[in-house]
Amino acid sequence: MTQGRFTAETTRLDDAARAGWLYYVAGNTQDEIARKLSVSRQTAQRLVSLAVSERLVKVRLDHPIGRCMDLAGMVTDRFGLQFCEIVPSDPDAPGLLTGVAIAAAVELERVLKSDEGRIIALGTGRALKATVEQLPRLDCPRHRIVSLLGNMMSDGSATPYNATIAMAERVGAKHYPYPLPVLASDPDELKVLHAQEAVRNTIGLGQQADLTLVGIGQMGRQAPLVVDGFVAEAEMAALVAAGATGEITSWIYDGDGHVLDCDFNRRVASVPLPKAAERRVIAVAVGEAKRPALTAALGGRLVNGLITNEAMAERLLAAK
Amino acid sequence: MTQGRFTAETTRLDDAARAGWLYYVAGNTQDEIARKLSVSRQTAQRLVSLAVSERLVKVRLDHPIGRCMDLAGMVTDRFGLQFCEIVPSDPDAPGLLTGVAIAAAVELERVLKSDEGRIIALGTGRALKATVEQLPRLDCPRHRIVSLLGNMMSDGSATPYNATIAMAERVGAKHYPYPLPVLASDPDELKVLHAQEAVRNTIGLGQQADLTLVGIGQMGRQAPLVVDGFVAEAEMAALVAAGATGEITSWIYDGDGHVLDCDFNRRVASVPLPKAAERRVIAVAVGEAKRPALTAALGGRLVNGLITNEAMAERLLAAK
DNA sequence: GCCTTTGGTGAATATTTGCCCATACAATAG
DNA sequence: CTATTGTATGGGCAAATATTCACCAAAGGC
Numbered sequence A, B: 001m002t003q004g005r006f007t008a009e010t011t012r013l014d015d016a017a018r019a020g021w022l023y024y025v026a027g028n029t030q031d032e033i034a035r036k037l038s039v040s041r042q043t044a045q046r047l048v049s050l051a052v053s054e055r056l057v058k059v060r061l062d063h064p065i066g067r068c069m070d071l072a073g074m075v076t077d078r079f080g081l082q083f084c085e086i087v088p089s090d091p092d093a094p095g096l097l098t099g100v101a102i103a104a105a106v107e108l109e110r111v112l113k114s115d116e117g118r119i120i121a122l123g124t125g126r127a128l129k130a131t132v133e134q135l136p137r138l139d140c141p142r143h144r145i146v147s148l149l150g151n152m153m154s155d156g157s158a159t160p161y162n163a164t165i166a167m168a169e170r171v172g173a174k175h176y177p178y179p180l181p182v183l184a185s186d187p188d189e190l191k192v193l194h195a196q197e198a199v200r201n202t203i204g205l206g207q208q209a210d211l212t213l214v215g216i217g218q219m220g221r222q223a224p225l226v227v228d229g230f231v232a233e234a235e236m237a238a239l240v241a242a243g244a245t246g247e248i249t250s251w252i253y254d255g256d257g258h259v260l261d262c263d264f265n266r267r268v269a270s271v272p273l274p275k276a277a278e279r280r281v282i283a284v285a286v287g288e289a290k291r292p293a294l295t296a297a298l299g300g301r302l303v304n305g306l307i308t309n310e311a312m313a314e315r316l317l318a319a320k
Numbered sequence C: 001g002c003c004t005t006t007g008g009t010g011a012a013t014a015t016t017t018g019c020c021c022a023t024a025c026a027a028t029a030g
Numbered sequence D: 001c002t003a004t005t006g007t008a009t010g011g012g013c014a015a016a017t018a019t020t021c022a023c024c025a026a027a028g029g030c
Helices: A008-025 A030-037 A041-053 A066-079 A098-112 A126-133 A164-171 A187-195 A197-207 A233-241 A263-267 A288-299 A310-318 B008-025 B030-037 B041-053 B064-079 B098-112 B126-134 B164-171 B187-194 B197-207 B233-241 B263-267 B288-299 B310-318
Strands: A057-061 A083-087 A119-122 A144-147 A174-176 A211-215 A244-248 A251-254 A281-284 A305-309 B057-061 B083-087 B119-122 B144-147 B174-176 B211-215 B244-248 B251-254 B281-284 B305-309
Touching: A008 A030, A008 A041, A008 B057, A008 B064, A030 A041, A057 A098, A057 B008, A066 A083, A066 A310, A066 B008, A083 A098, A083 A310, A098 A119, A098 A126, A098 A211, A098 A281, A098 A305, A098 B008, A119 A164, A119 A197, A126 A164, A126 A211, A126 A281, A144 A164, A144 A197, A164 A174, A187 A197, A187 A263, A233 A244, A244 A288, A251 A263, A251 A288, A281 A288, A288 A305, A288 A310, A305 A310, B008 B030, B008 B041, B030 B041, B064 B083, B064 B310, B083 B098, B083 B310, B098 B119, B098 B126, B098 B211, B098 B281, B098 B305, B119 B164, B119 B197, B126 B164, B126 B211, B126 B281, B144 B164, B144 B197, B164 B174, B187 B197, B187 B263, B233 B244, B244 B288, B251 B263, B251 B288, B281 B288, B288 B305, B288 B310, B305 B310
Parallel strands: A083 A305, A119 A144, A119 A211, A144 A174, A211 A281, A281 A305, B083 B305, B119 B144, B119 B211, B144 B174, B211 B281, B281 B305
Antiparallel strands: A057 B057, A244 A251, B244 B251
16 A cells, blocks of 8 residues: 555655755756746755755766776775775765765665675774665565664664664675674673574674674774764773774774784674674764774774765775 | 876876866865865866866766666657656656656646646546645645546446545635546537537636646556546447557557547537647656556657656666 | 768756745733 | 743844856868
8 A cells, every 4th residue: 555655745845845846857947847837936945955965866966087997996996905995075074974875775786786695794983874864775585685783782772873774674685783882791691692593694694794884983082883872981091001993893903903802802602703804894984083993993804895985985094 | 295296198187087086976166176286276177167067977866766867868759859858766656646746746736836827737547646646735726626527427427536626625716527438429519518618718718838747648548538438348449459559638549659539539518628738738657557648648749748756767768 | 971860968048946024913921 | 821942933134145247279171
C-alpha cells in the first residue's frame, strides 16, 4: 500500500522534488516553476531550497580534476594504498564533509551495482553518516550491510552516528546491526558476549566484507570517544600519554598504527581490525584534527584505501 | 588554491570542474569562487556554466517523483501532450486509483485556486469519482462544473459514477448536470433533444471549459458501457469487430483514435469531443485493461493531457 | 607580414534569486 | 469560544547571477 506516502508531509516533499527537478534538471527559472505549480515565486524558491536542504537533489561532479588525480597518485604511492580518491577542498572550509561523502557514496554504489551479493561493512561517525545520506535509494536485496561495532553505550542509549541502519534502509539491503555495546565492562564480560552465536556470526560477516568503510577518530578533547561519552577526559589524557594517536571502530592505535595493548582496547567489543590487507578497507576522513590519526593509520597499514580532500592530501604528503 | 596551471587544455576544464565543485558542493558564491581561483567574477560565472554545459555536474533527484517526471517528459514528447502527470505506482496494485486520483485532484485544485471564474468539465467513471473524493472541501462559488454526458439510462435510472454533483457539492461551485440520457433512442430523437435551449447552453459551457477531465473506457466484456448496461455483450462484440478500441464520454473510437461512424455513436447524446486541442483535455486512466484504449486516444489526439501512473507510462512507452 | 578567426576578458546591464518582514491561517491550549 | 503559538505565504529589496557588448590576444590562413 502506498497510501502512506500521501500525507501532508510527503506532499510537500513531492512538491519540493518537483520544483527541484524543474529547476535543476529542466532548467526552469523559479518564476516559471511558480507558474507551473501555481504558487508564488517565493514559495517556489522555498520548495527548491527545501529540495536542496532535504538532500533530494544530489549534485555530482564528473571530471577528474588534474590536481586531485596527481595528489591521489602520490598518496597511493607514499602509503602503498590500493585505492585513493581525493576531492577538491574549499580553502575556507577544509573540514567540509560533503565532498568526501559524495566520493564515498560513489564507491559504495559501485559495489552495490554488482549482481552478486556483496557484504559491506561500516564503522560509525559523522563522515559515514554523511556518506550514507549521499546514497540514492536503490533496491539491492542481495547485499548485506554489517556494522563493525555497536552503537550503544553501556547504559543502553544509542549514539547518533550509526550509518548501517540508514544505509540498509536506503538501499533495501539486509543489515546486521552489531549486537553489542561499544565497550564491555571488563574483559571477562567481553568474552561471554563474544561467545554468543549471533555475535560470532556478525563478526564473521564483518571480517569477510567485500568493502569496509571506516571513519578515523582523533584523540584529545574533541575525540569522538570523548564527545560521545565513551571515555572521560582524564582517561583520554592517560591514553594520549600512553601514545594513543587515533582510533578506528574504537580500536585505539599509536603513532605507528599499532593497536595499543591497553585496558581500554581489552574492553572494546568491535569486530577486530583486519590484520592483512587482503580486504578493501577504506578510510573516510577530512579535517586537520584528524591528520595525526590518519597518518598513523596509513603508516600502520590499518587501511588500504583513502577518501579525503586536497587539503588533507597535501598535508599528508608534506609531513615527514 | 591556484596551484598548477599545466596545459591550457586541461586547465580550463579543470577550473570549470573546480568552480562547479566550489559552487554546487561547497556552496560558494561565484564571487568567492572568483577570489579563490583568482579570476574575475564573470570568469567564475563562465566556468560554472561551462561545467554545466559540458555536463560535468550531474544533478539527480532522489525522490520517487524524479522517475515520474522523467516518464512524464517522455510521454509528453511521444504523444505531443500539453500536460502529463505520472504518479508512482504500487507494483502490487497497478490499477490503484488513489495515486492518480490525488494527482488529478491536485490539478483540479490548481484551477480552483484561480480567482477568476473557471469552467471545469467532467466525464464520468470510477477514476473521476475517486478524483472528486480526494478534493478538499472548498468554497469556490465563482467556478462552474459542467457534466459532459448524462448519467441516466434511457429508463431514467442513474449510473453511480457521476462526478459532477459530488464535486460541485464539495467545492461549493455552481454545477450543470447534463440534462440528457447517455443515449438517445435514435438519431432523430437526439436531434430534438439537442435542440433544447438548456442542452445547447450546457454543451456550450462544456466546449469552452478551462479544464476538461475525462476517464477512458475500454471495450470488451468489462467495458464500462457493458458493465453499466448501455451496451449488450453481443453489441459490444460487434463494435469490437468493427474496430472499436475505447471510449471517452461514450464516444467510441477506433485504434487510431478516430471516432467510429457507427449506429451507436449516432445515438450518443454527450457533448461532442473537442476537435482541435485548444482546450486542456486531460485523461485520467490507470490499469492494464485500459492501455489499448488509452494508446488509441493519445495517438488520435483525443486528449492533450494525461494523468496516469508509472506502470502505465512505462507500458505506453514500451509499446510500438 | 597582414588579415581573419577563435576564444577569452572585463564592464555594463538585465534578470533571477535569497532573505527579511508583516500578515494570515491553522492547530492547540486554556 | 477565544487567545496563543507556530507555521506558511507573498511583497519588497538587496545580493547574486546571467547576458550582452566591445575589445584584445593568439593561432592560423593567405
